[in-house]
Amino acid sequence: MSTVDFKMIRRDLHQIPELGFQEFKTQKYLMDYISSLPGDRYERKQWKTGLFVKVRGTEPSKTIGFRADIDGLPITEQTGLSFPSRHEGRMHACGHDFHMAIGLGILTHFVHHPIKDDLLFIFQPAEEGPGGAEPMLRSDEMKEWKPDVIFALHIAPEYEVGAIALKPGLLFANTSELFLTFKGKGGHAAYPHQTKDMIVAASAFVTQMQGIVSRNVDPLDSAVITIGKMEAGTVQNIIAEKARLEGTIRTLSEASMVKVKAKLEALIKGIETTYDCSIDVDYGSMYHQVYNDPACTQDFLDYIEESGKTEAIICKEAMTGEDFGYMLKEIPGFMFWLGVGSPYGLHHAKLDPDEKAIDHAINLMTGYIGQL
Numbered sequence: 001m002s003t004v005d006f007k008m009i010r011r012d013l014h015q016i017p018e019l020g021f022q023e024f025k026t027q028k029y030l031m032d033y034i035s036s037l038p039g040d041r042y043e044r045k046q047w048k049t050g051l052f053v054k055v056r057g058t059e060p061s062k063t064i065g066f067r068a069d070i071d072g073l074p075i076t077e078q079t080g081l082s083f084p085s086r087h088e089g090r091m092h093a094c095g096h097d098f099h100m101a102i103g104l105g106i107l108t109h110f111v112h113h114p115i116k117d118d119l120l121f122i123f124q125p126a127e128e129g130p131g132g133a134e135p136m137l138r139s140d141e142m143k144e145w146k147p148d149v150i151f152a153l154h155i156a157p158e159y160e161v162g163a164i165a166l167k168p169g170l171l172f173a174n175t176s177e178l179f180l181t182f183k184g185k186g187g188h189a190a191y192p193h194q195t196k197d198m199i200v201a202a203s204a205f206v207t208q209m210q211g212i213v214s215r216n217v218d219p220l221d222s223a224v225i226t227i228g229k230m231e232a233g234t235v236q237n238i239i240a241e242k243a244r245l246e247g248t249i250r251t252l253s254e255a256s257m258v259k260v261k262a263k264l265e266a267l268i269k270g271i272e273t274t275y276d277c278s279i280d281v282d283y284g285s286m287y288h289q290v291y292n293d294p295a296c297t298q299d300f301l302d303y304i305e306e307s308g309k310t311e312a313i314i315c316k317e318a319m320t321g322e323d324f325g326y327m328l329k330e331i332p333g334f335m336f337w338l339g340v341g342s343p344y345g346l347h348h349a350k351l352d353p354d355e356k357a358i359d360h361a362i363n364l365m366t367g368y369i370g371q372l
């Protein structure tokens with residue numbers, strides 16, 4: 001019987017957030033914890049900074065998968081918690097510390113109470129970027145241990161603690177990162193006519209870009225283009241010869257992603273001509289939409305209703321992205337939102353999810369998986 005406090009594990013992990021494919025301390029923490037469990041019940045394989053852990057069943061006829069993402073974000077924490085991030089400028093502001101603690105809780109339960117089937121726990125790096133799910137899916141380790149069904153969860157600050165929200169079919173959007181580099185001709189602030197000002201060009205791009213979604217995408221088929229970072233110039237009296245924009249594109253349909261990119265490229269050509277500059281575009285990493293298998297999702301909803309353990313909300317699609325979508329493209333399963341009741345949302349420096357959700361999710365998922 002496990003007496004581990006998974007809230008404390010979450011707190012340990014909360015203090016060591018690392019960016020995608022740099023999760024060395026996180027991986028070591030996970031491995032050290034797993035090594036403390038009876039070694040005859042599981043096998044473990046390292047994959048880059050992630051981990052596959054197979055918990056052996058008693059008479060396996062299938063493998064049930066659970067995926068937890070493990071990376072943090074480049075955010076300076078402002079929660080005021082007594083266990084803040086010890087890594088400057090890094091924070092678990094998307095709940096991956098919760099996801100890992102819950103994954104370890106489920107794993108621990110089944111190491112102590114094996115079921116008939118095998119279980120595969122996937123601790124996946126780089127969900128926030130550049131994406132670990134797709135290469136993990138293609139890895140030899142995954143080929144050897146590929147699950148027949150797979151589940152994942154994501155914390156949801158907007159739902160009350162313990163609520164479960166999901167829907168069959170499309171849950172999260174298609175995503176593409178967007179990196180733009182503007183190059184012109186810098187010069188003296190007093191002689192603008194002799195320069196090609198990249199602050200003006202980049203600003204025009206950001207302003208005109210706002211019309212792409214509103215005038216090209218069917219309002220019932222949502223899309224979002226967000227520029228999250230703008231960088232240009234050196235000092236107040238020099239006209240900038242370079243500007244850089246970093247953003248992301250989100251679309252519910254794949255067709256809209258193609259259309260939005262075509263319109264962005266047309267706008268780029270126009271800005272290049274108007275402002276006499278060159279613009280390099282790089283789409284970075286792209287994630288496939290999260291599409292919940294309807295039959296698996298219904299089975300989970302039925303379980304929730306019959307167990308009376310919690311409330312299940314049928315939610316709308318969200319414009320968030322998740323590279324777990326690649327796993328669901330090849331393996332039936334689902335992702336769901338886990339309510340953690342925080343006034344601050346995902347990717348916010350003050351995000352402070354309610355830790356009661358941890359034991360609740362472990363209890364729910366061990367119960368569900370145990371009866372499959």
Ligand SMILES: CC(=O)N[C@@H](CCC[C@H](N)C(=O)O)C(=O)O
Pocket residue numbers: 094127128129154175176177247248249285287319320321322346
């Ligand atoms: C759940 C969540 O917040 N996921 C991230 C995924 C980011 C993908 C990529 N870096 C991008 O920005 O396009 C999200 O921001 O939705």
